[in-house]
Amino acid sequence: MPSQMLTDYLQKRKKLIADDRALRVDHVRANYTAAELKADEVVRAIRAREAESVWGVEREDVPHPYPGMEFLNAKDIILETDLYSKIVSKMPKGGLLHVHQNASVEARALLDLALAHPAIHIRVPGPFNASSRETVLPDIQPIPAERYPAADAVGITDASYTGGWVPIKKAQELFDPALGGPAGFDKWVLSSFVINPSDAFRTYNTPMKIWLKFGSTFAVTDPIIRFVPIQKEYLRSFVRSSIKDGISYIEVRTNFFTKHILAEDAKTKVGLRELLLIFQEVTNEIKAELKAEGREDEFAGLKIIYNTLRIVSPEVLEAELDQCARFKQEFPDLIAGKFHGFYWSHGEESKPLIYYAEPLLHFAEQHPDIPFLFHAGETLGDGTAADMNLYDAILLGTKRIGHGFSLIKHPKLMEICREKKIAIEVCPISNEVLRLTSSMPMHPLPVIMNQGIPVVLSSDDPASFNSMGLSFDFFQVLVASEVTGLLTLGQMARDSITYSMLDERSKQEAMEAWERRWDKFIEEVAGMNP
C-alpha cells in the first residue's frame, strides 16, 4: 500500500498534469460519449500494437523505421498499417482549408490527363539520353493544332531529335526501350512533378535548397493545368478525391498572379473570370451528383482564396486587391478571402508583409467583408523577415495563419491567437518534406495545441509531396504523440469547420453533416477488435 506521502504526491501530480493540458482542444470538451471514449481506446491500442509490430521491425527498404518518420520514406509502411487503412483513412476530416490549387491532384492522374489530350506536347533541349534523366526537366504544354509537328516526327530519345514539340503520348510510346520505354518515360516525367526522397534527403536536403526543387515542380506542371479542358478535369479530380478521403469542404488557394489561362484551342487567352466560372461549374456539378445519390453530407462546397505572389510592387498589389474585390462582388459565395500569397525562392527572399502594409491597411478598411488569410512564419528563422511576418499578419487582422511554424517562439502572439481564436493552418507533411522539421516528433504542433490555439490540419501541396487527401497528415500527427488520440483528431476536424470562411448558416449545416458522419464512424471504430 502506498504511503500517505506518495498518495498525496500522486494527487498533486494528477492535478498538475490536468492543469498543464487544460487548454488543449481535446481537454476543453468534456462531454465525450461512451462510444467516443471506447473508440479512442481502440485507436490507442492499435497504435501501441503497430508501434512494435510495424514500426519496430527493421526492413531492407526503409532503414530504422519509427512512427512519425519522414513521410516520403514512410509512405509504403503507413499504407500497411491498420491505423491508416481501417481508422484514419475512413475518418470524416471536415474542411481542407490550406491547399494550393496547382498542386492538388496526384502526379499520376495529371500525367494521365496530359496523355489523353491531343494538344499536350513535350520538348527537351535535344536528344534525351540516360544522363538527361537526372538533369533535364520536361517542357510540357498545350499547343494549337497548326503548330502540331509532322506525323512522322521522331521521339525525344531519337538521335535525330532536334528539340521540337512532340505529342506527349507519342513521346511516351517512342521513349527509348533502353531507358525503360513508356514506363521509363512516365517515371522520369513523374519525378519532375513531385519531390522525391532523393531530392529531400540528398540533393536538396536543407530548408533553403529544397525550394529549388519545389519551385521546379510548379514550373513543370502549371502550363499543363492552366489549359481550360485540363483545368476542369483537374479540378474535378481534386474535389472527387478529396471527398473520397473524407474531406467535406474545401478552401483552395488559387493563384491570380498570372492573368489568363489558355482556351480549348490552346491559343486564345481567357481571363481569370473564366477560371472562377469553372470552379463554380465543377462545384455545382459535384454537389448535384452527390445529392442525386443521397450523399449531400459528404460535401458542403468549395471556396477560393485569392492568391497572388509577394514579389509584386505595392502598386501592383493594389490592382490585385481591386480585382479580388471585384470578383468577390460577382461571386460572393465563391471567394472566401484574400490570401496575400508569397513567393519563396531560395530561402526567404519574398517581400515581407510589412512591405505591403499601406495597401493592405487601406483594403482592410474598405473591404471588411473580405478577410485576410495570410501565410506567416513558415520558417526556421528567429527574428528573420518570414518570422516577423507573424507580427504583421496578426496586426493586419488575419483570420487564420497559414503555417505559423515559428509561432511557438512568440508568447504574446500565442496569447493573441488563443484569445482572438486565430486558427493555425498546420501542414505537417509539407513542413517535413520542405525540411522545416526532420520528422513529426520534432514538429511544433503539440506546443501550439497545448497553448490552446485552434489548429486545422492541412495538406498544402499534396501533389508535390505525394500525400493526397488529409489522411496522411492526420496519420503523422496521430502516431507522433501519446497525448493526442482519435478524439483530438475529431476536435481538429470540428475546428476546420468552425474556423472556415463558410457563412454561419452553411457552417452549421456542414457541422451537423459532419457530426452525423462522425457518430457513424465512431460506432464502427468502437466496435473494432484492436
Place this chain on the structure above:
Amino acid sequence: MPSQMLTDYLQKRKKLIADDRALRVDHVRANYTAAELKADEVVRAIRAREAESVWGVEREDVPHPYPGMEFLNAKDIILETDLYSKIVSKMPKGGLLHVHQNASVEARALLDLALAHPAIHIRVPGPFNASSRETVLPDIQPIPAERYPAADAVGITDASYTGGWVPIKKAQELFDPALGGPAGFDKWVLSSFVINPSDAFRTYNTPMKIWLKFGSTFAVTDPIIRFVPIQKEYLRSFVRSSIKDGISYIEVRTNFFTKHILAEDAKTKVGLRELLLIFQEVTNEIKAELKAEGREDEFAGLKIIYNTLRIVSPEVLEAELDQCARFKQEFPDLIAGKFHGFYWSHGEESKPLIYYAEPLLHFAEQHPDIPFLFHAGETLGDGTAADMNLYDAILLGTKRIGHGFSLIKHPKLMEICREKKIAIEVCPISNEVLRLTSSMPMHPLPVIMNQGIPVVLSSDDPASFNSMGLSFDFFQVLVASEVTGLLTLGQMARDSITYSMLDERSKQEAMEAWERRWDKFIEEVAGMNP
C-alpha cells in the same frame, strides 16, 4: 512620407514586438553600457558578413553549409570563422553546469594518456584486419604487471595474434602498415571514443539508434579513465582545457553507480571516497597554480553532482542516497547536489522518476541541504515516460532541469519554471548530435528563452561529440537566431553563475570576477573592425 495610418501601425508593431520579447533575459536587463551595445553591433555585423562569405559558399567537403547546421559536419567551417576565433572562443563563459565527467576530455588527449601509461593494454577478438575496422570495438584496460604479456608478443594485426592483451603503445607501433600503421591505429581507436558523422547521419541516424553508438563510446573509454593515475590526469586536463575556453566554474556529474576505481597497481579496487579526494586535490592544485599566476578570476572551483543510473531498484536507490548524504557530510563544498541520473538505452527504457518517488520524497524531507538536479524531458516524445519526467522533476523540487528539451510542450510547467526560477540546462550540440533536433534553427531554445525561463548552456558529453569547452555550443546558439546576440550570451553566462550551486558568498565572488573579465572582453570586441 508615411501616412498617419502607417505611422500608427508602425507604432503598434513596435510595441507588440517589445511585449512579445519582454520576458527574454536580454530584454529584462535595461542598463547595458555603451561598450556593450557597440560590441553587440560588431558581433551582429560579423555574423551577417560571414553568413554570406562563409556559410553562403558551396564547398566540396560540406554540401549546402548554413549557419547552425549539424555540428559534426560544420566544425571545420566554424573554426574558420572570425565569429568563433575572435569572439566566441574568447568570451568568458561563466559556469559549466551540465557535463558528464567520463566524457569531458578530448578523445586525442585521452588516447595520449593511455599510450603514455605502461599498464594500459588492448585486446580484440582475434587478428585485426581491414573489415574489423567498421565492426570491432577495442577493449582497452589497465592490467597488473604480473599479467603483462611476454616481450615478444605480436601486435593485434599479426596473423598469429590470438586475442590476448598487448600493451597499447606496442599495438599502435605494430599496427599493420597496410591498415595505416600507427596513424591507422589511432584513427580506428579514436573513432570508437566519439560519435562520428557517419554514425550520426548514416548508421544510427535516429534518436533511438544513436544511443547504441553513444553508449559504446562510454563502454570503451570508462575502463581507461577509472584508473587512479589516468583519472587524475584526465581531470586535470578537463579543468585546464575548460579554463582555457573561458569556463570559470564547473559542476560535473560523476557516476557513482560503479563502486570502485582501480588503484595504480591496476589490481586493488579503491572506493569512491578516493575519487572524491582526487577531485579535491586536483581542484586545489589548479586553484593554487592560478593564484600564483595572479589568475584567480579565471576559476572559482569545481563541484560534483552525485550521479547514479536509473536502472536500479528503489531499494538500491535508497542506499545510493545514503552514500550521497554521507559524502556530502564529509565533503560539504565538493558535493553540489544529488543528480538522479538516468540510463538511456535504445530509446527511453530507463526507469521513470515516478518509479522512485517514495525514496526521493523521503530524501528531500531528510536532506533539504542536498538539492535535486534532475535530467528530464530529454526526448522527442509527447506524453512518453521521459516527457512525463518533467512533471516529477518539478514536483520533487528540482533546482534545475537537465535538458528539458520537451518542456516547451508544457505551458503550466513553463510558468512554474519561470516563477520558481528553475533554470534549464540546455545542451545544444548534444541534442543535435543525439538527433533530437537536426540543426540549431530547429532547436527549441528560443521558445524557452522567450518564455522568460532561465537558461544555462551546457556541453553534456563534449568528448563524445568532439565539442570541447562551451565555445561551440555558444557559437551554434549565436548563429541560429537574429534575435540573440552577444548580450544574450552574456546574460546566459551570468545566469550560469546565478543558478549554480555555489554558496551565496562564493557566487558573489565568482560573479564579480566574471564581470571584470566581461568588461575587458567587451572593450576588446567593441574596438574591433567588423
